[in-house]
Amino acid sequence: MTDKTKGKSAIARKTRTLPEADELPVAGIARRGFIQTAGTAGLSLTMLGFIGREEAHAAAFKPDLTMEPNPHPTFGYPNWFPSWDEIERRAKAEGKLNVSAWGGPETKDHFGKICAAFEKASGIKTTYTHGDWFAAQQQVLNEVKDKKEQGSIDAIFLWGKPFSNLMQGGGVWEVPILDILPNGRKIAYRPEMGRFVHDMVPTYGTFVPHVNWQDCYVYNKKKFKREDMPQKVTGVLEWAKENKGEFSYCDVNKGGSGHTWVMMLIYELTGGYEKYAFRPFVKEIADKDWQPLWDYLKELEQYCYKPGTYPQGNNAVAQLFAAGEITFCPNWDAVMAQGVIGGTLDPEILGLFVPEPGIYSPMDGFTIPVNAPNKAAALVFLNYITSVEAQMQVPQVIGAYPVVTEAWDKQTDKEKNQPYHPVKDLRAWRDLGKMGARHGEYMFHMMTQWVDKIARKN
């Protein structure tokens, strides 16, 4: 049978099944009335959510700047374009995964647990290497340089500077992975949350944020009231003058709490956030406009704890605070959390808050190296660790904020009220509130200058 005759007979069959117009059960309803009734019913059902539910949710942004899962089934993807189902199938076929991260013992514990859980859930053999960000970054860059097509890392955890180095060294798989991950939609659509930038390094979607460390003002609440403390980020100098020897911050080259805080001072003292945000690094700006920053820090030094000495790291500051040597310092929520969890810091003395307009803190996360041998497995892994269940572990184990706010909402009140979490309503404060990012390049420049300008005696 030809196609033409096949078509004709199909039309004939269709025509035969239709009832004749004069046989329709009219029962007192006119055609116009029928159309009106059917239209009204359809609209009502749509409004009630019985019809067109999936499409409506997929198209709509939720008020918390996240999105519902994409309901489009696999048929929406042409054969040449991989659907998520296809990625999952390929991940299973790859069967293994190498994850590299760094951090303190709590971070090691976190990633160890999360990798084990992922292996159990997916059946993909996951090898976790806990090491040094620099060594991991160099490994990828060296492999890329040697044109090694099959590298040794599938997912690498990075802060801003190594991410910038990897991007500029051609070490990043330049695919917008954050937009591919179904769970990526659970992260609020804010540029600073890794969507556009990571420490102001453009991400092009190649970066998946995982943990939001928050730098805070830490004070001894047995000795001071919250209202006694500086409300603004630049208020430290005045406070330190009145409370000589009570304040310290860590060497900016040895701990992130120091350089993140000083980066915020740069924003506040040398021209405002807008001057730096989403703009390239210009050395002349730093050379020309940063004198107020150096003056501020030099003056502050006289009123600091043991002037001229700087604690060598976040933990060193936390230890001085716990020992009662200082009563005020900037430090990470996670560092203070470990003190409380480990029993080395009395939670009764721990007061913690974020001054105005904030201390813009990093959201470190993962990227997939360009030569990762198991890219599908890496995608599935990154999707897993961005799930609400996996993200719930971030505050519990690390003591920092998750990037998926739903995971914070589901924490128990006990967890939310721990003294090392500065903010209880994370959504209103972070996702829908004032947000900013550190500028990695300026921050890095400041770190190189700080020794000369502040620590080194001329």
Place this chain on the structure above:
Amino acid sequence: MSPRRQLGNLLLIAPLTIFLLVMVMVPLVIAMLSSFGLTTVAPGLPGHFTLQGYRDFFDPSKPSLQALWFTFKVTLITTVISTSLGLGLALFMHFRKIRLNAALSFLVKVPLFMPYLVTAFVFWVLLYPRGYIGIIFEIIFVEFFRLAEEAPALVADPYGIAIIVCGSWMRFPYAFVIIHGLLQMLDPSLEEAARTLGARTGRIVRRIHLPLLGYGLLSAVLLNFLALFIAFSIPFVLGASWPQFLSVFVYVNAKDQGNWLAGYTTSVVYICVALAIAYFYTRALAKARKHA
């Protein structure tokens, strides 16, 4: 030795020699070339000849020379203290005729088996303001003698106090072991003769022991100096933001600040100074052998 046997020996040691040459020489050559910007082994190296790294290093307004001077000063002080402690203890045991039994030997030699990093952290905990030594120091310095309103920092301090204390503890056993061994070999009749002639202990030490221990002492000094000069863990954990030990300075430049040219240049200068000390050390040993 027959030529055949000589050839056999050469063949036997050749793999080890080649291995050592490659392992030692290749990094040295890379460091040397990189300091002139001639390689691209690390990001930021120019890949063409430049003297910028050396210009920066020897520019007095820049921090490199200050770091070198600080390293030299702290190492020298630590060497003097550690060697004096070792010498003093060895002489004390010699004059008091205290036998180095197993327990005492273990106690004295504990630092020999302690990893530098672990020891540095132990001293950090002891010396920081709420550590045992920190508290005792504060009581003596501030409360008892009232020398200042507050005790100076013992860790992360600009004078390198913690580095000196920890380094002295780590290195004094080396001096002790060398000097104690040499004292055992000295002819006791020399000391007995001096005593018979009315010499006091101080004079015996000055006129008999020190001249005879000279080369041993020199090798202990050089060994301690070299070990401390190139140390990393102790100054990294216990050092201040500034001045920095040269090893830490290299690390901060290269790793933290990505300034690999400065990192390699400082490394080459560092290696040259260390090799010069090593040369004097081997010469001292050779002379000692000659005199023995």
